[in-house]
Amino acid sequence: MVLRWPAVARLLALASVAALASGPAACLSRAEPCAGVAVRPGDSLECPVPEWVDRGFDLEVPAGWDGRSPLPILFAFHGGGGNRRSAASVTCPEGKLDAPGCLSAVAKAAGFAVVRADGTGSRPVRNVRTWNAGGGTGPWNCTSGGACKSGVDDVRFFDDLLAEVGRVVPVDPKRVHLTGLSNGGAISHRLACERPERVASFVALGGTNQHVAAGGACARAVPVLQIHGTEDPCWAYETGATSCLSEEGDKVGVAPSMEGWRARNGCQPATDEEALPDRDPADGTRSTRLRWRGCAAATEHIRVTGGGHTWPSGHGYLSEDRIGRVTRDFGSELIVEFFRAHPKP
Amino acid sequence: MPTRSLERAGLGPLSLRRERLACASVLALALGATGCGTLGTHQGTAPVAPGEWQVAASAGVVGLVDTEQKTKAPGADVQLALRRGLATNLDAGLKLSPFGLDALLKWRVLSGSWPVAVAPSVGFARTPRTGLTTNAFFTWAHLPIIFGHAVSDKVSINAGPHLIYGYYLPAVGDPAHGLSLGGFVNLEWRVAPRARLVPEIGVFRTLVGEVPITGWMAYVGPGVLVDL
Numbered sequence: 001m002v003l004r005w006p007a008v009a010r011l012l013a014l015a016s017v018a019a020l021a022s023g024p025a026a027c028l029s030r031a032e033p034c035a036g037v038a039v040r041p042g043d044s045l046e047c048p049v050p051e052w053v054d055r056g057f058d059l060e061v062p063a064g065w066d067g068r069s070p071l072p073i074l075f076a077f078h079g080g081g082g083n084r085r086s087a088a089s090v091t092c093p094e095g096k097l098d099a100p101g102c103l104s105a106v107a108k109a110a111g112f113a114v115v116r117a118d119g120t121g122s123r124p125v126r127n128v129r130t131w132n133a134g135g136g137t138g139p140w141n142c143t144s145g146g147a148c149k150s151g152v153d154d155v156r157f158f159d160d161l162l163a164e165v166g167r168v169v170p171v172d173p174k175r176v177h178l179t180g181l182s183n184g185g186a187i188s189h190r191l192a193c194e195r196p197e198r199v200a201s202f203v204a205l206g207g208t209n210q211h212v213a214a215g216g217a218c219a220r221a222v223p224v225l226q227i228h229g230t231e232d233p234c235w236a237y238e239t240g241a242t243s244c245l246s247e248e249g250d251k252v253g254v255a256p257s258m259e260g261w262r263a264r265n266g267c268q269p270a271t272d273e274e275a276l277p278d279r280d281p282a283d284g285t286r287s288t289r290l291r292w293r294g295c296a297a298a299t300e301h302i303r304v305t306g307g308g309h310t311w312p313s314g315h316g317y318l319s320e321d322r323i324g325r326v327t328r329d330f331g332s333e334l335i336v337e338f339f340r341a342h343p344k345p
Numbered sequence: 346m347p348t349r350s351l352e353r354a355g356l357g358p359l360s361l362r363r364e365r366l367a368c369a370s371v372l373a374l375a376l377g378a379t380g381c382g383t384l385g386t387h388q389g390t391a392p393v394a395p396g397e398w399q400v401a402a403s404a405g406v407v408g409l410v411d412t413e414q415k416t417k418a419p420g421a422d423v424q425l426a427l428r429r430g431l432a433t434n435l436d437a438g439l440k441l442s443p444f445g446l447d448a449l450l451k452w453r454v455l456s457g458s459w460p461v462a463v464a465p466s467v468g469f470a471r472t473p474r475t476g477l478t479t480n481a482f483f484t485w486a487h488l489p490i491i492f493g494h495a496v497s498d499k500v501s502i503n504a505g506p507h508l509i510y511g512y513y514l515p516a517v518g519d520p521a522h523g524l525s526l527g528g529f530v531n532l533e534w535r536v537a538p539r540a541r542l543v544p545e546i547g548v549f550r551t552l553v554g555e556v557p558i559t560g561w562m563a564y565v566g567p568g569v570l571v572d573l
Binding site: 030031046048050051085122125150 | 411471477478482519555557
């Protein structure tokens with residue numbers, strides 16, 4: 001069939017009018033603030049953080065909750081370039097959100113409510129997000145890009161987020177815990193430093209205390225577990241400028257970061273070391289748990305020898321030559337157990 | 346957006362193949378899905394003759410420099426427009442771009458050897474939630490003012506200021522907006538009795554707000570106008 005120009009023009013006009021008519025009709029439904037919503041056990045909600053442009057959070061409530069008691073809250077922060085969805089999937093075996101080994105499933109089974117929030121979106125497309133975890137002074141990398149470079153106040157965001165969560169469900173103030181991979185681990189360090197009165201304990205993976213390395217304040221003891229692969233190509237185990245991409249500046253290594261927490265948490269220099277069972281010899285990793293002695297607040301590190309920039313037993317979201325190995329010797333159960341063992345006194 | 350300063354390692358569950366596909370998609374939708382529609386004007390001052398149709402197509406490259414987030418990103422700008430003459434000095438049309446649709450008007454306010462036209466348009470885009478884009482609705486308004494002058498029988502030069510307002514409404518979280526002012530220059534070269542090539546260059550600066558970015562945008566690309 002040969003179409004003459006006027007026929008093509010009519011078709012184009014029809015298609016355009018149809019799109020114009022259907023566009024607004026397919027317009028999005030906006031998430032209203034969740035404060036005041038009657039939340040039931042097992043609910044999952046998507047909520048905005050009021051007063052923050054383009055910032056929201058997912059809240060998952062454990063099915064075993066009685067609907068009244070204050071809930072322990074686990075904040076899971078995404079890595080640089082991720083978002084609240086990737087904060088969930090990166091913790092899941094093969095990235096499958098319904099897998100029982102996902103952090104969310106494990107945490108909810110242990111009675112925690114899980115909150116995954118969005119960092120600041122990189123304009124113009126906005127769902128590639130980062131946290132202002134500190135850095136950007138002297139030789140230190142501004143971790144991990146946009147939010148840090150533009151000076152977003154993610155500590156105030158956390159205050160507002162926690163307050164908003166508290167308007168949705170009752171929060172147990174003695175059991176507010178943080179975790180995250182990479183930029184999400186680094187923001188956990190920063191929030192523990194700047195909001196120690198609110199954070200009961202935190203587990204950082206593949207991201208260290210860039211905030212303090214770059215001169216930020218951190219005064220009080222907070223229980224910490226740092227999990228880090230010795231072959232992490234994105235946030236190196238040793239201080240240095242190695243990165244998945246060519247970023248400017250150094251990222252602080254595990255040793256100086258943990259030395260800071262050892263001192264703040266009142267520990268002796270000596271550690272007890274425990275080799276974790278090599279449950280998956282084929283994964284190419286071995287894990288050793290180090291506990292500092294005599295601490296006022298638990299100070300622990302799991303060194304994943306041969307491990308990469310990954311969540312234990314989680315999703316290898318890029319190829320192994322880009323992000324390194326995933327250890328299968330332990331998983332989110334160990335992380336949640338650390339939180340269970342370390343509420344505020 | 347594939348900004349080099351971002352730590353892509355935390356990107357999440359994207360395989361390399363999907364990552365490449367995603368990057369290509371970003372280039373394709375860069376502006377249509379970011380709150381300001383297409384940056385190219387690719388028009389002279391003359392409206393389409395009453396009762397006649399005109400098809401316009403263009404494809405250009407865009408550079409975005411966000412001075413607040415300190416990021417740089419490339420993009421693509423593709424559009425296909427259809428206009429119809431309504432009166433001697435007025436035409437109207439529709440423009441399709443990746444994820445976006447604009448309603449167009451052009452009104453020639455001055456004729457003669459130094460003609461002037463205004464070409465307001467309004468448009469919108471709807472983006473899905475992906476690893477790169479949010480579940481959101483964008484809308485925008487453009488107001489280019491076109492000053493033209495024929496330098497020969499076949500060639501005219503057109504230039505003028507171009508005001509852009511963008512509004513970003515995410516499904517979750519507060520909305521944002523932005524107002525940008527820029528300028529453009531294009532060359533309207535009649536290559537056939539019913540066809541003209543219209544290469545164009547434009548530069549824009551955000552005056553207030555953050556949609557599509559806070560900073561500078563530049564555009565360059567060829568366009569073609571065909572009178573049907």
